[in-house]
Amino acid sequence: MGVVAGVLVALDAAGTLLGPVRAVTTVVFMILGPGWAIAGFLRRSAPALVWAVAVAVGCAVGGLGAQAMLAAGWWHPDAALVLLVLLCVPALVWHVVRRR
Incomplete structure (x- = not known):
């Protein structure tokens, strides 16, 4: 699901998705x-822990990324989103391929 959302977000940053789909x-x-x-790197952990780590890391990355953009005076959320997709999708694909 994360890989699909990453691809959709990359299309979104390119300006091809609009409205509620984009949001x-x-x-x-x-x-x-x-x-x-x-969280994909957690081995043999309880599902609740994996979900908690996934949501916590996602929220932290979003908050810290926004704060860094504000502090640097570089407010380009679309570019930051594409950068985040480029960093995350390879790891997400790795987790999908490794499980098969």
Whole structure:
């Protein structure tokens, strides 16, 4: 799901998605994408812990990324979103491929 949301967010940043689809894909990816990229490395953990780590990491990355953009005076959320997709999708694909 994270890989699909990442691809949709990349299309979104390119300007091809509009309206509620754009909002939903961005929120889903920001909450779950970075978190699942990290939580996928947890071995034999309880599902509740994996979900908690995934959501916590996603929220932290979003908040810290926004704060860094504000502090640096570089407010380009679309570019930051594409950068985040480029960083997260390879790890998400790795987790999908590794499980098969």
